[in-house]
Amino acid sequence: MEILYLLIPLSLVLVFVIAIIFWRSVKGGQFDDLEGPGYRVLMDDDSPAAGEKIDSADSSQGKTPAD
Numbered sequence: 001m002e003i004l005y006l007l008i009p010l011s012l013v014l015v016f017v018i019a020i021i022f023w024r025s026v027k028g029g030q031f032d033d034l035e036g037p038g039y040r041v042l043m044d045d046d047s048p049a050a051g052e053k054i055d056s057a058d059s060s061q062g063k064t065p066a067d
Contacts, residue, residue: 025031
């Protein structure tokens with residue numbers, strides 16, 4: 001029975017800590033856009049970024065630099 005004197009305050013402190021962490025994440029914008037990153041992954045294009053150069057001779061023959 002004496003353990004309840006420890007567990008009840010400890011559980012209340014834990015609830016308040018979790019609530020504070022959740023509140024800070026909401027205020028920080030963590031949950032603003034939940035669907036956007038998923039759509040960005042699906043709509044990702046596989047074209048090279050500007051300035052990247054593709055060596056078509058090596059990639060078409062399937063050779064690696066170690067070959």
